[in-house]
Amino acid sequence: RKEVEQDPGPFNVPEGATVAFNCTYSNSASQSFFWYRQDCRKEPKLLMSVYSSGNEDGRFTAQLNRASQYISLLIRDSKLSDSATYLCVVKNSSASKIIFGSGTRLSIRP
Amino acid sequence: DTGVSQDPRHKITKRGQNVTFRCDPISEHNRLYWYRQTLGQGPEFLTYFQNEAQLEKSRLLSDRFSAERPKGSFSTLEIQRTEQGDSAMYLCASSLAGTGSFNEKLFFGSGTQLSVL
Numbered sequence: 001r002k003e004v005e006q007d008p009g010p011f012n013v014p015e016g017a018t019v020a021f022n023c024t025y026s027n028s029a030s031q032s033f034f035w036y037r038q039d040c041r042k043e044p045k046l047l048m049s050v051y052s053s054g055n056e057d058g059r060f061t062a063q064l065n066r067a068s069q070y071i072s073l074l075i076r077d078s079k080l081s082d083s084a085t086y087l088c089v090v091k092n093s094s095a096s097k098i099i100f101g102s103g104t105r106l107s108i109r110p
Numbered sequence: 111d112t113g114v115s116q117d118p119r120h121k122i123t124k125r126g127q128n129v130t131f132r133c134d135p136i137s138e139h140n141r142l143y144w145y146r147q148t149l150g151q152g153p154e155f156l157t158y159f160q161n162e163a164q165l166e167k168s169r170l171l172s173d174r175f176s177a178e179r180p181k182g183s184f185s186t187l188e189i190q191r192t193e194q195g196d197s198a199m200y201l202c203a204s205s206l207a208g209t210g211s212f213n214e215k216l217f218f219g220s221g222t223q224l225s226v227l
Contacts, residue, residue: 043201045218100154102150103152
């Protein structure tokens with residue numbers, strides 16, 4: 001079983017729609033969670049960290065469910081510029097490696 | 111530009127040859143990571159360093175792969191006797207991580223695209 005699993009998509013939604021992705025992780029002891037964004041042919045960049053109580057950054061909301069071992073990302077009022085691959089990222093402890101999921105592709109259509 | 115830099119950007123080699131890639135992290139960053147990424151997949155962890163110490167190496171990595179970070183600054187990744195399956199984007203990332211730091215932000219370089227013919 002992969003350590004971090006994501007639905008590869010693609011998700012194809014109209015501009016202005018709300019879209020949500022989930023990600024599951026296998027290690028119940030995982031401590032830190034992140035969402036990265038990767039544009040086509042570019043390097044990944046941090047979108048946001050995911051905190052236990054959930055957190056919001058503008059149109060983006062991240063949630064963590066430790067009991068079910070999943071993380072979610074919600075994008076409201078989607079823009080054309082949100083088209084990208086969204087990578088779920090997990091870190092098991094302060095001294096451990098950082099593990100990426102395979103990514104979920106999002107395409108926003110006009 | 112004071113970001114993470116990788117060299118070369120592209121490398122084409124014949125099967126069986128050795129290749130070496132270089133990564134220069136952000137200067138004050140103490141951790142350096144190597145990942146490999148193929149089309150449609152997320153970055154796959156290869157190895158990482160804290161200063162000059164290599165703390166972890168992926169079990170999926172064969173003995174043909176070796177990485178160094180001799181003075182805790184730049185790093186090199188060498189692949190010996192390359193195979194066609196080694197063709198991928200090799201990404202380097204660095205971070206500033208303190209003891210007990212969970213909120214570790216990675217900064218990536220633009221990667222080295224390797225093609226093995």
